[in-house]
Amino acid sequence: MSQLVEFLAGGAQDLTWIDIVDILLISFLFYKLFQLIRGGRALQMVVGTLVLVMLFFASRWAELTAVNWLLRNVLAYLGFAIIVLYQQELRRGLANLGHAPWFRFLNPNPAKGTLDEIVFSALTLASRRIGAILVFEREIGLRSYIEGGIRLDAIVTYDLLLSVFNPKSPLHDGAVIIQGDRVAAAACFLPMSVNPQLSRELGTRHRAAIGITEDTDAIAVVVSEESGLVSLMEDGTLVTGLDSEQLRTRLLAAMGTSDRPPRAVKTNRTREVSERPVS
Secondary structure (H helix, E strand, C coil), X not given: CHHHHHHHHXXXXXXXXXXXXXXXXXXXXXXXXXXHHCCCHHHHXXXXXXXXXXXXXXXXXXXXXXXXXXXXXXXXXXXXXXXXXXXHHHHHHHHHHHCCHHHHHHCCXXXXXXXXXXXXXXXXXXXXXXXXXXXXXXXXXXXXXXXXXXXXXXXXXXXXXXXXXXXXXXXXXXXXXXXXXXXXXXXXXXXXXXXXXXXXXXXXXXXXHXXXXXXCCCEEEEECCCCCCEEXXXXXXXXXXXXXXXXXXXXXXXXXXXXXXXXXXXXXXCCCCEEEECC
């Protein structure tokens, strides 16, 4: 025990600011890696890979020659297996790196064009009385809900959103989950809110949107097919009767963009905005 204390004390004396930066960078990389794989099947694959590595060293320690030979040949192709098994996670991680704050000067307002498409789509669906749920992922991953739907991984466009929510489309029943400027999946099922304080007038679409914002930090936009109203849910709170300007402003604020937004697509409907705290 005294030798361990002496070793730690000696290491602390030799620690420089470069070592501290090195440790912080490694910690940050592991943190981002955990963020990347949490909430989906990738975490289980990582655990399985670690189990194989542990079995390899255990077989060497126990002198299990046949098992060690088999694992040694399997692990020789581990690098290629990682590229194949985790290709979606690696692609998403590189995309997130490109959207990091210190690279934002390359594309200062990447969300504005996407929000224009979303706002225009929502108001068009409302004018046609077509129901829709749009869920926006923020810090907490929604991969478990994405994997329960139909993966799309497509750029957000007006035509795509209208096609997905077309009543004749097989994807219209469920929510669309948006990650950044991409539609991650459609026909996703969301958890229903069980809050007893919710109005009885709210249907399953609104309750599902409120439920996902209660369980995660996501925000949701709902278009009611009965009333044609556009609503926004955040932290279990419902804001309904939004026009295009109000919807765009609230989405910009919720997604962390502080710029003053330009005027959005005009509609021929004028509605009062009412806020209902439901938590």
